[in-house]
Amino acid sequence: MIVRPPPNPNWNILAALKKMAENLNGCRVLCKSTLNHLQYLCRQERVECPQLGVTRKNLNDFExxxxxxxxxxxxxxxxxxxxxxxxxxxxxxxxxxxxxxxxxxxxxxxxxxxxxxxxxxxxxxxxxxxxxxxxxxxxxxxxxxxxxxxxxxxxxREHKGRIFVSNEVDLDGPPKDFTYINNYKVGDGIILTEVAIGCECKDCLHDPLNGCCPGASLNKFAYNDKGQVKIKAGLPIYECNSRCNCGPECSNRVVQKGIQYDMCIFKTEDGRGWGVRTMEKIKKNSFVMEYVGEIITSEEAERRGHIYDKQGATYLFDLDYIEDVYTVDAAHYGNISHFVNHSCNPNLQVYNVFINNLDERLPRIAFFATRTIKAGEELTFDYKMQIDPVDAESTRMDSNFSLAGMTGSPKKRLRVECKCGVESCRKYLF
Incomplete structure (x- = not known):
């Protein structure tokens, strides 16, 4: 740094500083100031510093x-x-x-x-x-x-898809008390058991040995050669896991690759709060995102549900593929799915997915496109999604987001008006 000498320099002090600098030659410490702040300090004191990009030509340039x-x-x-x-x-x-x-x-x-x-x-x-x-x-x-x-x-984020943020509606800033996570956060008293075996296939799509991972659970292979889901909603998806012989590009590894599309968190103009729209075209039956959050017990979900009801919102999603034991809560920890709104005519469909954990009480919640979704279109799912039974297996799944955390019969809840605006709107969320 080029420093202008003081009017009456104390040469003894300067000599001592020079000697100290020689003794510290090669010694480095972390700088606690940003580059912008150091440049600002130079310009404020009228000091040129080529190392920081502050020269005589731009000394008077301020940002x-x-x-x-x-x-x-x-x-x-x-x-x-x-x-x-x-x-x-x-x-x-x-x-x-x-x-x-x-x-x-x-x-x-x-x-x-x-x-x-x-x-x-x-x-x-x-x-x-x-x-x-x-x-x-x-x-x-x-x-x-x-x-x-x-x-x-x-x-x-640890996924390919980028995240954009936009609010052209009001002066609200980022939501408070929300932490973005990429994987499920496991609550107290819950243990995820790792899968013990994997498939030995060389080509899981075209030459699945013994039906690959889905076949080991007596289920169908879920994807086509483009990675689009081909089984009906309600049937489980079993992807290849960490113990499988296949590599990361295997056709039976779709959900685990994460979000592939650029998306925008935006403020809606009709009072529905934040929403999510895709920045890219999404083809029908393509994987879009997972519903990620804290995995908690149904008892804890009931306690939190009463609190969320008073606040007029909930982010509880029951994992009731086989029995209602656990719930995902995305209120304070979650990914971009935290901001996805409800619609009575949604463009996302829920599937239960199993990868490294095969406990049927703890499926991963994945959203797939029900139709082709255009770039700029808002992403939505049905908070009261019901699966039409296609066979004995599928009748076990009932993905009911709106009743998560509620117990007893009937399940009492404040009625919340639906603002999705579609012709088939049911008028109320809960």
Whole structure:
């Protein structure tokens, strides 16, 4: 770092510091400041540092964090700028010609136009009132928080599909008390037993020995050569496991490969809270996502269910493939399925999947597309999904999300109005 010497340097001190630096040659410590903050400190103190990218040419260049206000004098436009790493007290009015933040300018005017339209005010304003400028600042702060959350989600995910976040409806930021997880979180007193054996197939799809893993459980092979589910809803899916002879690209490993599509968590405009839409086309019968959360006992689910009912929402999903013993709770720990909304005419169907754990009381919950889903379309499943029995095996499955955590007969519950909006809407969720 190039440092300007003080007016009256104490050469004895400088000599001592130089000697100390020589003794510490090769010694390195972690820096507790970010690159942006170090650059800010250099510019604040008017110090050039080529190692940090701060040179004489860009010494006066400061980064715009967001724009706070707008006014127009004659033909000249001015913006109140919040500078990155500087407190609000250092905000300054700058003419447009001084700003090279094209993306931030476009976003500012998009937010401004949308709010003027909502308030039914004329678009060509020369000065913003306090309430309008305050809204724009809150919107900018919200967008920053959502961008940080989006980056955190993508740093946490272990699947191929990327996650985007969007809220063009209100000023709500990231949900509180929610942790993104990739695999089930096992609750107290629950033990997942690892499978003891695997298949010996060389080609599980075309040459399954003894029916591969599904055959060992007297079930049908679930997928075609494109990885699409071909068995009817209600029948279980047995995928190859960690002890199988086949590799990771085996045709009978679909759910375990994770989410393959880019998706967006977005705020709905009709009061349904957050939702999820796909950013890519999804073909019919393709795997979309798992319903991941905490695995808890039905007793614990009942306790939590009473609390969630008072809050007007629930994320409990009974694992009742063979008997109602365990429940998945995605309220505080979950993946992107936490944000998927209900529809009485959904585009996702539930299947019970078994991979490394063959305990029929603990299936994995997988969502497959019931039809081709277009890019930009919202993903939904039916909270009161009932499976039409296709044979004796399938009658054991009853995936009822809405009654999870409830015991007794009849199951009492506050009636919640359905807002899915489809023609076949049942009017109430529960």
């Amino acid at each position: 715009v964090e967001y724009l706070c206000d707008y006014k127009k004098k004659g033909e000249q436009e001015y913006y109140l700028v919040k500078w990155k790493e500087f407190p609000d007290s250092e905000n300054t009015w700058e003419p447009r010609k001084n700003l090279r933040c094209v993306k931030i300018l476009k976003q500012f005017h998009k937010d401004l136009d949308q709010e003027l339209k909502r308030l039914k005010l004329r678009r060509n304003v020369k000065k913003l009132d306090h309430s309008l400028s305050h809204f724009l600042v809150q919107k900018a702060k919200q967008r920053k928080l959502l961008q940080q959350w989006e980056a955190h989600l993508n740093a946490t």
